[in-house]
Amino acid sequence: MHTTPPRNVTAAGFADGLPNPERLWAFLAIATALTMAVLDSAIVNVALPVLARELQVDPATAVWAVNAYQLAIVVSLLPLASLGDAVGYRRIYWSGLLVFTVASLGCALAGSFPMLILARVLQGLGAAGIMSVNIALVRFIYPARLLGRGVGNTALVVAVSSAAGPTLAAAILSVASWPWLFLINVPLGVFTLIVAARTLPETPRSARRLDGWSVLLNALTFGLLITGIDSLSTGDLTYPLLALGGAVVAGFVFVRYQLSLPMPLLPLDLLRRPVFALSMMTSVCSFAAQALAYLALPFYFHDELGRSVTETGMLMTPWPLAIAVAAPIAGRLADRFSPGLLGGVGLAIQAAGLALLAMLPGDPATADIVWRLTICGLGFGLFQSPNNKAIITSAPPERSGGASGMQSSARLLGQSLGAALAAVLFGLALGSPTALILWLGAGLSVIGCVTSSLRTLRGSSLSGC
Structure with missing residues (x-):
C-alpha cells in the first residue's frame, strides 16, 4: 500500500493531519466504510421476514442474522483497537474493510441460514475493524485545530446512515431480492x-502485544x-440472570488480570x-436514552395513534x-469551546x-410531534x-x-441497555408504557448532562491528566 509522507509533524513526532486534497479523499474512505458498517447494523432488520421465509427458519431464529453481526462487533472492538x-x-481499518467486503459477498451467496x-x-x-479505529484515524486525518470539525463530520455520516437504513432497505427489497442488500457493499468496498490504500496516513505505534487470555476474557465479559x-x-429471567451473573464473574477476573499487565487490553x-x-459515562447514558425513544416511539405512532407504517x-x-444538522456545527464549536459544556447543554x-x-396530548397533531423530535435530535x-472529541x-x-x-463499546453498550430497558417496561407496565419510557430517557439524559458538565466543573483539561 502507498504510504502518505508525513507533513506538519508535531513535537510528538506524528503528522498533524493531512493537507487537502489528501484529507478530503482520506475522509471519503473513512465515511464510505463507516456508512456501510452502520447501514448493515440496521438494514437487515427490514429484511428479517423475507429471510425467514426464503431460508425456511422461524422469526426467533431469523433474528440471529442481526444478533450474530452485533455480537461479533462487540467482542472484537477492544482487541482490534489494541492491535x-x-x-x-490504517492496517486494521484496511484489513477490516477487506474482510467486511468479502463477507458481504459471502452473505449474498449464502444458500442456507447457517452459511x-x-x-x-x-x-x-x-465492521469492528472499521469501527474500532475510525475516530483514531480521524485524529490523524485532520489537524488538531480542526479535529472537532472532523469528529462532527463523522457524526453526520453516522446520523445520515442510521436514518437512511430502513428506507434504503425497503427501496432495495421493492425492486430486488434480499442478497442485493449485501451485494451493494462489494463495489463500494473495492472502491x-x-x-484508503492511497490516502490514509501512517500513525504512531506502541510496543504492545495482543494477549490471548485478555481477548478471551474480553469476549466472555x-x-x-x-x-x-x-x-x-424474553420474559423468562433464567438465562438473563445466568448470563449477567457470568458477565460479572468474567468481568471481575478480566479487570483483575488487566491490572497485572503493563499494557492491558482494557484501557x-x-x-x-x-x-x-x-x-x-456520558456516552452510555445518552445512547441508552436515545435507544429508549427509538424503540418506544414507533409502537406509539403505529399502535396508539393509528399511523401507517410509512407515516x-x-x-x-x-x-x-436534526442530528445531521447539529453534529457538524457542534464539531466546529468543539474546536473553540469546552466539550463538557457543549455536551451538557446538548443533553x-x-x-x-x-x-x-412524554407530555404529548392524547391525539397530537403531526407538527406537535415533529418539533419535539427535532429538539431531541x-x-x-x-x-x-x-x-467524541x-x-x-x-x-x-x-x-x-x-x-x-x-468509544464504540460505550455506544453499543448504551444502545443495548436502552433496548433492554424498553423491552422490560413494555412487558411489565400496564396499559401504554410509552410515557414512562420517555421519562426514563429524559432521566438518563439528565444524568448524562451532569456527568458531561462535571468535566468542566472539575477544571479538567482535554488531556485528561
Whole structure:
C-alpha cells in the first residue's frame, strides 16, 4: 500500500493531519466504510421476514442474522483497537474493510441460514475493524485545530446512515431480492479499499502485544453482558440472570488480570483520567436514552395513534435529520469551546425534548410531534461531536486506538441497555408504557448532562491528566 509522507509533524513526532486534497479523499474512505458498517447494523432488520421465509427458519431464529453481526462487533472492538495501537490504525481499518467486503459477498451467496450466520459473523469482525479505529484515524486525518470539525463530520455520516437504513432497505427489497442488500457493499468496498490504500496516513505505534487470555476474557465479559441484557425482553429471567451473573464473574477476573499487565487490553489507565471516564459515562447514558425513544416511539405512532407504517417511518425521521444538522456545527464549536459544556447543554436539550414528548396530548397533531423530535435530535447532535472529541483527545496519540474502541463499546453498550430497558417496561407496565419510557430517557439524559458538565466543573483539561 502507498504510504502518505508525513507533513506538519508535531513535537510528538506524528503528522498533524493531512493537507487537502489528501484529507478530503482520506475522509471519503473513512465515511464510505463507516456508512456501510452502520447501514448493515440496521438494514437487515427490514429484511428479517423475507429471510425467514426464503431460508425456511422461524422469526426467533431469523433474528440471529442481526444478533450474530452485533455480537461479533462487540467482542472484537477492544482487541482490534489494541492491535491498531501496535500495528497502526490504517492496517486494521484496511484489513477490516477487506474482510467486511468479502463477507458481504459471502452473505449474498449464502444458500442456507447457517452459511448466512457464518458470513454475518465475519462481516461483524470486519465492521469492528472499521469501527474500532475510525475516530483514531480521524485524529490523524485532520489537524488538531480542526479535529472537532472532523469528529462532527463523522457524526453526520453516522446520523445520515442510521436514518437512511430502513428506507434504503425497503427501496432495495421493492425492486430486488434480499442478497442485493449485501451485494451493494462489494463495489463500494473495492472502491474504498483503493482510496484508503492511497490516502490514509501512517500513525504512531506502541510496543504492545495482543494477549490471548485478555481477548478471551474480553469476549466472555462483553458477550455475556450484551446477550444477557438483550434477553431480558424474553420474559423468562433464567438465562438473563445466568448470563449477567457470568458477565460479572468474567468481568471481575478480566479487570483483575488487566491490572497485572503493563499494557492491558482494557484501557484502565485511560479510565483513570477524569475526562475519559466521565465521557464514557456520558456516552452510555445518552445512547441508552436515545435507544429508549427509538424503540418506544414507533409502537406509539403505529399502535396508539393509528399511523401507517410509512407515516411512522416518516415521523421518526426528524430526530436523525436534526442530528445531521447539529453534529457538524457542534464539531466546529468543539474546536473553540469546552466539550463538557457543549455536551451538557446538548443533553439538557435532549432531556427537555423527551419530557415534552412524554407530555404529548392524547391525539397530537403531526407538527406537535415533529418539533419535539427535532429538539431531541438537535440536543443529541450538540452532545455527540464534542463528546467524541473529548474521548479521543483525552488519550495520548499512540493510545488513540484504545480510546476509539472504548468509544464504540460505550455506544453499543448504551444502545443495548436502552433496548433492554424498553423491552422490560413494555412487558411489565400496564396499559401504554410509552410515557414512562420517555421519562426514563429524559432521566438518563439528565444524568448524562451532569456527568458531561462535571468535566468542566472539575477544571479538567482535554488531556485528561
